[in-house]
Amino acid sequence: MPQPIDFYFDFISPYAYLGSIGIERIAARHGRTVDWRPMLLGISVLKVMGLKAVPDTPLKGAYSDRDAVRSARFLGIPYSDAAKTQFAPLPSARAFTWLKDQDADLAKRFAQRIFAAHWGEGRDMGSAEAVADEAEALGVPRAELLAAIETDAVKQRLRAHVDASIAKGVFGAPTFIVDGEMFWGADRLDQVERWIETGGW
């Protein structure tokens, strides 16, 4: 039984959205599973690496807006011009963390729904209420979710996930770890698939 492919993501990243679709397609083609793992670029990029967020970076910020939508069209993935590139990822990241401890498959479907709503449909997923709406559509009691994401236990659990990702060397989203090999970027999915097929080079 092969190990799951580890998929590190932050809802704030349009490339993580693109990568989330690509990695599930690759996993399905090769009979593999995907372990969705939350990380926070606001901690890895800003605090550990000492860089700026992409949208705040001169030249690169403007380019990335264009590149993300162009890449989505190239890949045939829905992408809304209205998608806000700056929004709070904590409510959704905490909700994912809380859900995953109960039901990893439900948490994945929740994450896919948040990605699709924010990036595919352009609906702002930056508020706890918006996040609770999406979870509720999957049968998650909204009051319970809204209470959970305000608890120290859930906040600390997410922070532990983020610390663990950094300890693994994960610095960007999406990051994929396949049979111990790390790949960063939705644009490395061709190499990820080749790695699965060949065992590496």
Next chain:
Amino acid sequence: MPQPIDFYFDFISPYAYLGSIGIERIAARHGRTVDWRPMLLGISVLKVMGLKAVPDTPLKGAYSDRDAVRSARFLGIPYSDAAKTQFAPLPSARAFTWLKDQDADLAKRFAQRIFAAHWGEGRDMGSAEAVADEAEALGVPRAELLAAIETDAVKQRLRAHVDASIAKGVFGAPTFIVDGEMFWGADRLDQVERWIETGGW
């Protein structure tokens, strides 16, 4: 007659090396030419964007070393484990600038030779002497080159190229501009080729 594809590069970037080979293959397949344009990441990334150089960035630096060699093998492009990721790009960038004003095709062959020597063979191209050796092999008088790259005229000419690249929004290497559309990264060559084929999407 279609416009040339603009290819912005810095010898310091292993991805620019990989991209330099890919873009010439694509251009050849589609009857296009490539206009090689020098830029300096030390100015665009460090001074304009306010970021660190990749090798100096925690987590990302170590990953990039691995990613560059893995990408080269994936693409079937020679890449030496001995290639130094930190070296002075100014002697080669200035020599290219000086050569291009005389003979753009010779300058391209010189650049390809520098890329291949440094990244493909692992020979350090950070010194004026090493650069002059490579130019000499193409018939360029070495004393003339060594004198030229120390002149203010050549230094200012390169700086003008760099300023022009930044004015165009170019912030990384390799960058390709195809029929007015900008693509950053050797990993965007699939999109570059599709753009040439389709006129955009």
